[in-house]
Structures are given as structure tokens and as C-alpha cells.
Amino acid sequence: MGASLHVWRLFVPVTAYYACCLERIGSQVDVRNNRRDTTGASVITANRLLDGRTVWLTQQGWSEQIAHARIFDNADVEDAIKQAKATPDARKLVGIYGVQLDPSAAGISPLTMRERIRAFGPSVHPDFAPVEISHVH
Amino acid sequence: MSTDTATLPVGRYAYDQVDRTFLSQRVAQFREQVNRRIAGDLSEDEFKPLRLMNGLYLQLHAYMLRVAVPYGMMGSDQMRALAHIARTYDRDYGHFTTRQNVQFNWIRLEDTPDILEHLARVNMHAIQTSGNCIRNVTCDEFAGAAADELLDPRIHAEILRQWSTLHPEFSFLPRKFKIAISGSPHDRVAARFHDIGLVARPGPQGRPVFDVFVGGGLGRTPIIGVQLRDNLPEEDLLAYLEAIVRVYNAYGRRDNMYKARIKILVQALGVEQFREKVDAEFALMNRADYRLDPAIVDGIRARFGIPDLVAPADAAQNLAADRRADPAFDRWVRTNTHPHRNDGFICAVVSVKPDGGIPGDVTADQMDLIADLADGWSFGEIRVTHMQNVVLGHVRKDRLRDLWHRLVAAGLGTPNIGLVGDIIACPGLDYCALANARSIPIAQKLSARFADPELQERIGRLNINISGCINACGHHHAGHIGILGVDKRGEEFFQLTLGGSAGNDVAIGQIIGPALPEDETVDAIARLIDTYLVLRQGDEQFIDTYRRLGAASFKDAVYAPA
Numbered sequence: 001m002g003a004s005l006h007v008w009r010l011f012v013p014v015t016a017y018y019a020c021c022l023e024r025i026g027s028q029v030d031v032r033n034n035r036r037d038t039t040g041a042s043v044i045t046a047n048r049l050l051d052g053r054t055v056w057l058t059q060q061g062w063s064e065q066i067a068h069a070r071i072f073d074n075a076d077v078e079d080a081i082k083q084a085k086a087t088p089d090a091r092k093l094v095g096i097y098g099v100q101l102d103p104s105a106a107g108i109s110p111l112t113m114r115e116r117i118r119a120f121g122p123s124v125h126p127d128f129a130p131v132e133i134s135h136v137h
Numbered sequence: 138m139s140t141d142t143a144t145l146p147v148g149r150y151a152y153d154q155v156d157r158t159f160l161s162q163r164v165a166q167f168r169e170q171v172n173r174r175i176a177g178d179l180s181e182d183e184f185k186p187l188r189l190m191n192g193l194y195l196q197l198h199a200y201m202l203r204v205a206v207p208y209g210m211m212g213s214d215q216m217r218a219l220a221h222i223a224r225t226y227d228r229d230y231g232h233f234t235t236r237q238n239v240q241f242n243w244i245r246l247e248d249t250p251d252i253l254e255h256l257a258r259v260n261m262h263a264i265q266t267s268g269n270c271i272r273n274v275t276c277d278e279f280a281g282a283a284a285d286e287l288l289d290p291r292i293h294a295e296i297l298r299q300w301s302t303l304h305p306e307f308s309f310l311p312r313k314f315k316i317a318i319s320g321s322p323h324d325r326v327a328a329r330f331h332d333i334g335l336v337a338r339p340g341p342q343g344r345p346v347f348d349v350f351v352g353g354g355l356g357r358t359p360i361i362g363v364q365l366r367d368n369l370p371e372e373d374l375l376a377y378l379e380a381i382v383r384v385y386n387a388y389g390r391r392d393n394m395y396k397a398r399i400k401i402l403v404q405a406l407g408v409e410q411f412r413e414k415v416d417a418e419f420a421l422m423n424r425a426d427y428r429l430d431p432a433i434v435d436g437i438r439a440r441f442g443i444p445d446l447v448a449p450a451d452a453a454q455n456l457a458a459d460r461r462a463d464p465a466f467d468r469w470v471r472t473n474t475h476p477h478r479n480d481g482f483i484c485a486v487v488s489v490k491p492d493g494g495i496p497g498d499v500t501a502d503q504m505d506l507i508a509d510l511a512d513g514w515s516f517g518e519i520r521v522t523h524m525q526n527v528v529l530g531h532v533r534k535d536r537l538r539d540l541w542h543r544l545v546a547a548g549l550g551t552p553n554i555g556l557v558g559d560i561i562a563c564p565g566l567d568y569c570a571l572a573n574a575r576s577i578p579i580a581q582k583l584s585a586r587f588a589d590p591e592l593q594e595r596i597g598r599l600n601i602n603i604s605g606c607i608n609a610c611g612h613h614h615a616g617h618i619g620i621l622g623v624d625k626r627g628e629e630f631f632q633l634t635l636g637g638s639a640g641n642d643v644a645i646g647q648i649i650g651p652a653l654p655e656d657e658t659v660d661a662i663a664r665l666i667d668t669y670l671v672l673r674q675g676d677e678q679f680i681d682t683y684r685r686l687g688a689a690s691f692k693d694a695v696y697a698p699a
Contacts, residue, residue, distance in 0.1 A: 050175065051245040052199040091177050094195060112627030113574070114566055118197050122567035124495060124577045128198075128228060128243075 036100040042077040043069040043101060043108065044084055045118065046093040054118045054130065055093070057084055062093070064130040066108050066119040071101065145442035147516040148281060148530065149210040150295045152260040153440075160257040163264065167191050168250035175247065190270075190308075192263025193249055196570050200244040203266040204256060206521050208276035208294035208318075209237030211261075213508035213517040218259040220504035226252050231504065233489060233497040235561060235612060236315070237275050237521045238266055242568050264302065269310045271301035271382070275317045277325045278522040282484050282530040284476035287338040288320035288345050292438045293374065296429065299437075300375055307382055311389035312397040314382065315354075326523070327639035329353045329362040330615060332399045333381060344431065345371045351381060352403030352411070355609035359645045360400040363408045365415065371434065373419075376427035380418040384411065444516040448481025448533045455535035456483070466541055468590060469552040474537070475528075483534050485515075487527040487544060488551040488559065493585035495577050496562045497525035506547050514540045524561055526554065556593040557601060557666070558584050561612055565605030565622060566629070572605035574622020574629035574655070579603055582659045587666075596666060599679045602637070615639035617680045618662060619646040631658040633665075633695060636683050649688050649695055661695045668694040 036042055043066065044057035055062040056069035057080075063069070072080050077098045084096050099118075102111045110116050121129035145151045152160075167187070174184040188194075192203040204219065219239055223231045226248045227241040234240055244252065256262055265272060274294045281289040297316060301307065307314070317326040318335040328334025330353045340346030347369040353362025369377055385399045388406070403411045449455075460467040475484040487507065490496050499507070507527055511519045514536060515529035522528055532540055544550035553559045560583060563569065565576030580603055587593055602616030613619030619634035630652035637646030653661055666679075668691055673682045683691070 047195055047199075049181075050247050052195050054198055094181050112624075113629055114197070114572075114624075114627070117566055117575075121198065123575060124567050124581065125228075130198075 036074050036077070036098060038074060040074045040103060041071050041101045042074055042098040043071055043110075044077065044081055044096060045069075045099050045115070046084075046096040049092050049094055052094075056119075062089065066110075069108055071108065072098075074100065145440060146212045146518070147442035147444050148291065148518040148520075149207070149212065149441065150298075150437065151440045151442070156260065157257070160260070160262055161254075163191075163262065164250060164253045164257050167253060171246060171250055186268070188246075188249075189267040190264065191249075191253065192266035193244070193246070194267060194570070196242065196568050197566075198568065199242065200246055200249070201568070202241045202244045202249060202252060202263055203234070204239045204241070204261060204263050205266050205273050206238050206261075207298050208274055208280070208291055209278060209521045209523070210276075210280075210291065211519050211521065212259075213511045213519065215259045215261055216504050216508040216511070216519055218255060218261065220501040220508070222252055222255060223501040223504065230498050230500045232495075232564065233499065233521050233525045233527070235523050235525060235563070235610060236273055237278075237523055238273055239521065240564070242564070267313075268308075269312050269314075270308050271304065271310075271314045271316065274298055274301070275315070275326055275331075275523055277319045277321055278486075278520045278524075278526075278528045279325065279475050279484050279530065280320065280520075282475075282477050282482070283321055284478045285323055286321045286478065290318040290320035290335075290337050292434060292441065293335070293337060293345065293347075293371075294318050295437055295441075296375070296434065297378070300378075306379075306386065310382070310386055311391045312394065312399075314385070314399065316378075322641075324639070324641050324643070327353075327612070327615060327643075329643045330355055330359075330612070330639055331362065332385075333378065334362055340368060340370065347371070347374060349377065349381075352400040352408075354398055354400040355612055355614045356398070357395055357607045357609075358398075358400065359609070359614040360404065361643055361645065362400070363403065365408070365412055371431075372429050373424065373427075374429050376422050376424050377415075377419055379427060380415045380422060383418050384414045388414070442516075444518070444531045446479045446482055446531060448479070449535060450481075452481040452533055452535040456537055459535075459538040463538070465552075466538055468594070469541055469550060470537070472552045472556060472594070473550075473554045477531065479531075481534055482531050483537060485529045485532045485537065485540060486522070486554045487529065487549050488553055489526050489549070490553060490559055490584065491548050491551050492558065492588035493581050496560050496580050496584075499527075503547060503549060506543070507549070510540060510543055524554075524559060526559070552590050553593055555598050555600070557587045557596050557599045558593055560584060560601045560603060561616070562603040563605050563610035565603070565611075569605060569610075571608055572622065573607075573624035574605050574631065576603040576605040576611055576620075576622060579620060579622075579631065579655075579658055583662060586659060586663060596670065597676075597678045599666070600638075601662075612639065613637070614645050615643075616646060617683070618665065620658065620662075621652075623652050625652070629655045631655065633658075633661070635665075635688055635691060636680065638680060642680075647688060649692055651696075653695075664694040664697060665691050 058068045100111045173179045194201045232240045316333045317331040319326045320337045334350035336348040349366040350362035351365045473486045520528040560580040562576040562580040566572040600617045602613045603620040604611035604613040605622040615637045621632045632652040634646030638644045
């Protein structure tokens with residue numbers, strides 16, 4: 001293979017440069033998705049580490065069904081998020097944050113389209129709507 | 138040269154044992170990183186750059202794995218591997234992207250090392266499909282086949298792939314960096330909308346020369362690239378590109394990610410000053426170290442399989458007779474084929490956009506079928522296009538009708554290439570963590586509304602591009618009609634742009650007015666198209682009518698009361 005230009009062959013294994021990437025990492029949580037009004041109610045969400053699925057904090061743990069989610073007053077949700085991040089379960093989750101609910105919705109439904117899609121699945125694939133498989137516990 | 142060149146893959150570079158060993162080591166490395174993350178030894182902040190460098194994103198519902206398809210070329214064995222991954226690890230489908238890659242939307246972190254191992258078995262990977270590095274080099278989907286081509290760009294695309302893969306200087310650029318290369322005078326790669334766009338042609342003594350465009354891009358700040366150099370000799374290709382990326386690496390902004398792309402640097406410095414810096418860097422380089430010797434190029438070329446283009450003398454006549462015999466087939470040939478350099482062959486474009494379907498989505502069964510059809514009709518070679526379709530590049534003309542029958546039976550025979558149904562759409566808010574609005578439902582509604590093939594042909598060439606956010610993965614600025622999803626207090630609105638083009642007549646689409654609510658957008662576009670049909674003169678295409686009349690003629694139609 002005399003014609004090789006493979007730079008990669010000269011630099012395997014390649015891990016050293018990753019260290020300098022770390023400073024570029026932003027928070028997993030997009031600020032725009034963590035906004036809420038001073039009044040109203042919210043639920044707490046995250047993605048599960050192992051499979052990335054969307055989960056919601058319940059009284060017992062974390063569920064794939066937003067219908068099981070524990071509801072917090074917006075005044076209390078920041079403290080609840082801090083508590084959730086401090087639990088052992090948090091090691092099995094990515095990006096814990098709060099989601100404001102739509103007060104006019106019939107059931108538990110997020111205010112924003114983005115979070116409704118996270119809660120109920122891609123609108124273009126109703127067959128992919130979340131189903132309860134397991135809790136984090 | 139290793140001994141494994143007996144069965145070279147047509148149209149792409151044949152890996153050797155060194156390549157395969159590297160990929161195997163890389164998979165083992167990532168497996169260990171995943172294990173450390175699951176065990177809690179790595180935090181998400183520590184792990185995120187590692188997974189991104191292996192193409193693994195965390196999206197709204199699950200992890201998304203983006204698999205590299207170098208310059209859009211793959212073989213039937215690789216497509217079957219993708220089908221296996223879709224079937225085994227995802228939800229039975231994959232998604233072709235506007236950078237000629239493949240994405241899987243429902244991946245589990247714990248499965249990812251096994252998936253990468255499966256990919257490595259067919260010489261595929263997901264390296265540098267994310268991160269602030271040089272991404273997958275894109276290429277003309279008709280490369281090596283098109284009648285209008287002057288030079289097959291895939292050899293140099295492969296050289297650029299090898300040069301840029303894990304390049305130690307360029308793994309932490311200010312932002313991502315995208316290169317496209319074409320060997321045709323007709324720009325089918327959007328060369329002037331790339332960080333670097335290369336247009337190759339034969340030069341003195343038949344060796345290639347390159348026109349180099351720099352600083353183009355879409356996203357938040359759409360800019361048409363400027364020509365930095367013409368007639369760049371082949372031997373200086375790597376040195377000159379290295380000089381460009383070095384200047385960008387040195388002067389590109391790192392304090393503001395929205396101003397970090399090379400296009401912003403070129404605009405800030407001005408093209409002359411940017412060129413001076415590149416030339417200065419170029420002059421300082423030891424060019425002998427970078428010299429792309431013809432022997433090196435020929436060595437890379439020697440690892441590409443070449444199709445044996447032998448067709449019966451009457452192949453073209455047979456195709457003509459088939460077209461006369463079947464109007465539906467004739468329509469598909471008109472819309473879904475491209476002239477081949479060999480008169481006995483033709484390029485067939487497989488539309489991955491059925492009426493009302495999701496642009497770019499392909500089921501595992503369809504992937505397997507495409508692989509079978511590639512084996513039977515096109516030397517096992519498959520091309521993914523930046524329009525989110527698939528090309529079989531070398532189909533014998535007298536066998537085209539048989540291919541079409543098979544495609545139609547599998548729902549892959551929609552005659553809409555280049556027409557209103559051939560909509561480019563990013564995954565949008567249905568999947569993407571960055572998106573503000575859903576792209577796919579708008580594409581589906583438009584596609585269904587204009588499903589009638591006769592109507593589509595009457596409307597003529599019309600590129601509709603939809604992006605779910607300002608990052609512009611759907612290339613909305615380059616669409617004749619561009620649609621950008623925006624968020625207004627958590628609800629979706631859509632802003633229309635008109636007049637964009639990614640070809641030789643490159644142009645950035647202009648915003649026509651205020652964004653529309655989701656439920657009014659499709660009707661507004663339908664009125665816009667109706668207006669064009671009334672205003673067009675003769676055989677004018679939409680873009681011609683728009684350029685003749687300007688936006689005002691269409692604005693009233695878009696904002697007419699429902």
C-alpha cells in the first residue's frame with residue numbers, strides 16, 4: 001500500500017486531543033427548553049443514559065409516560081430539579097430539566113410543541129409513541 | 138500494494154488490512170469509553186465529545202447514529218449492513234441525509250459498539266460525522282458516470298478523506314468544516330455553499346486542476362463562497378487546502394459559535410486579505426511534504442473498481458422502444474434518469490420520496506432491495522445523493538425497464554426527481570434536539586397535495602427545501618422555495634424564502650414576509666405555485682418566473698386571506 005495518505009495511521013490511538021475538546025462542551029440542557037413562567041405547573045424530565053429514551057419524574061422514580069409524572073408548582077420546581085440531580089438515579093440519566101405544562105390541556109401536556117413531541121413521540125410516527133417498558137429502578 | 142485487490146468495489150476505495158485494523162481498534166476504544174460511561178467513570182460532559190466524534194448524538198427520543206458514506210458511495214454489501222442495523226438495532230428504517238450520510242434515529246447507547254463493529258466489518262464507520270472537524274466530503278451523485286463530466290472527482294474525494302481523517306491539526310477547529318468536490322461544469326454539489334468547494338477539470342498534460350471556492354455556507358448567515366484560486370495544480374491540492382484550514386484554525390472565532398464558521402472569517406477579513414494569509418501560509422509550507430505526486434493519485438485510483446461498461450449495440454434503441462410502449466415508464470425516464478457517458482448506459486435515480494412520504498426514510502426491506510438491484514443492475518454500486526435520494530449509476534439502457542418495474546413494486550418508483558415532490562427536508566422537531574419546528578409534516582402535506590405526476594411535470598423544475606431551524610440542514614436558503622421553521626412562544630411558524638439556487642446560478646433565497654402558522658403554510662405555498670402557473674411565460678421554470686417578476690408578484694398570493 002505504497003500510495004497511502006492515511007494520517008490516521010500515524011496517530012493511532014487518538015485520545016489526547018479529546019482533552020482540549022472538553023472546554024467546548026455546553027450544558028446538555030438547552031436554556032430555551034428550561035424557561036418557565038413564575039406561575040403555573042411543571043414536570044421534570046430527562047433522557048435515560050442507556051437508551052436515550054425520554055423519561056419523566058414520578059412519585060416512584062422515572063417513567064416513559066408523562067401521564068405518570070409528578071407535577072410541581074413552578075415556584076418549587078427548581079428545588080425539585082436540584083434534588084433529582086442529587087439522587088443516585090441521576091447517574092443513569094442525562095440532562096434533567098423542568099418542563100412547563102399547558103394549563104388548558106385536558107391531561108398532562110407540555111406547553112411547547114418541542115416537549116409535546118418528546119412526551120408523545122414523533123408526530124409523523126404515531127406508532128413510535130412511548131410505551132412503558134421499564135423504570136430506571 | 139496488498140493482495141486484496143482482486144475484487145475491487147466499483148466506484149469506491151477498497152480498504153486494506155491497515156484500514157480494517159484501524160477501524161477495529163477504534164471500535165474497541167469506543168466500547169471501552171461506553172463501558173466507562175455506563176459504569177459512571179465518565180461524566181456526560183466528559184463522554185459527549187467522545188460519542189460525537191463517533192457520530193453518536195442524543196436527540197429528543199433516543200440516541201441518533203450518523204454513519205459516514207464517503208462521497209456518497211457505497212456498495213451493496215454495505216447497504217445490506219445498514220439494513221441489518223435498521224432491523225436489529227433501530228425501528229426498521231434509516232434516513233438518508235443532505236450530506237450523503239445515513240442516520241438511525243432510535244439507537245441505544247449500549248448497542249452502539251456492536252453496531253460500529255458491524256459497520257467495520259463492511260468497512261464503514263461513523264468517525265467525523267459530528268464535531269468541529271472536517272466532515273464527510275460530498276461529491277457529485279453522478280460522478281464517474283455523467284455524460285457532462287470532465288473528471289471523476291471521487292479519487293480526489295478519497296484523497297481528501299484520507300488527508301482529513303483524524304488530521305491532528307484539524308480535529309478541534311473553531312466549527313465544523315464541509316468540503317464538496319465536483320468534476321462537472323454543472324454544479325451538482327452546491328460548491329459555493331461549502332466551506333471549501335472544489336471544481337475539478339483536466340489541465341495541462343491531462344493532470345487535474347481545481348477551482349477553489351471558500352467561505353460559502355447556509356445556516357444562520359447564508360453566504361455564497363468566493364473563488365480563492367483557479368487552476369490549482371493537482372500536486373498542490375493538499376498543501377493549499379491545508380493552508381486554508383490553517384488560516385481558519387488560527388484566525389477563526391472561538392468565542393461565539395454563531396460566528397465561528399470560515400465564511401464569517403472570510404467576510405471579516407475580506408477575500409483579498411484572506412487570500413494573502415493563505416498564500417503566506419502556503420509559501421511557508423514545505424511543499425515537497427504535501428506534494429500530491431501522480432504516482433500517489435494513481436495508487437489511490439488503482440484501489441477503485443471500474444465497471445465493465447459493455448452493452449448491446451441496440452441498447453439505446455431498445456430503451457426508446459420501451460419508452461414508446463409504456464407512457465408511465467417514459468415519464469419516469471424523463472424525470473428520474475441522467476445521461477451517462479456511455480451511450481449504452483444511463484444513470485437511474487431512485488426516489489426515496491413517495492407521495493406523502495418522509496423524505497429520505499428507507500425501510501430495512503427497501504435497503505435490502507436496493508442492494509439486490511444494485512447487484513443486478515449497477516455493478517453493486519449505490520450512491521446516496523444530497524437530495525436524499527439514491528442513484529444506481531450504471532444501468533444498461535435495455536435493462537432499465539426491468540429495473541423500473543422492480544422499483545415501482547417496492548414503492549421506489551415515484552417519478553418526481555427535480556419536481557415539486559422531490560422535497561429536501563431535515564428531520565426537524567420530530568427528532569432533532571436543535572429544531573424549532575417540524576419539517577417532515579410540511580413535506581408530507583406538500584408531497585401529497587402535488588402527488589399527481591402530470592401536475593408535477595406541468596409545474597416543472599421546482600426545488601422545495603425545508604429546515605426545522607436556522608442551522609439549515611434542509612438547505613432552505615438554496616431552495617427555489619425555502620421553508621424555515623421558527624419557534625414563537627413554543628409554537629411552530631414557517632418563514633418562506635424565494636429564489637434560492639445551489640447550482641451554477643447560485644443564489645440565496647430571500648424572505649418574502651412574516652412567518653406563517655403551521656396550518657396555513659401548505660395552502661400558502663399552493664397559492665404561490667398556482668400564481669406561478671398563471672404568470673409563467675412559455676416554458677419558464679419557477680425560478681425563471683421569479684427572477685423575471687420578483688417577489689412582489691407572489692407575496693399577495695402567499696398572504697391572501699384564507
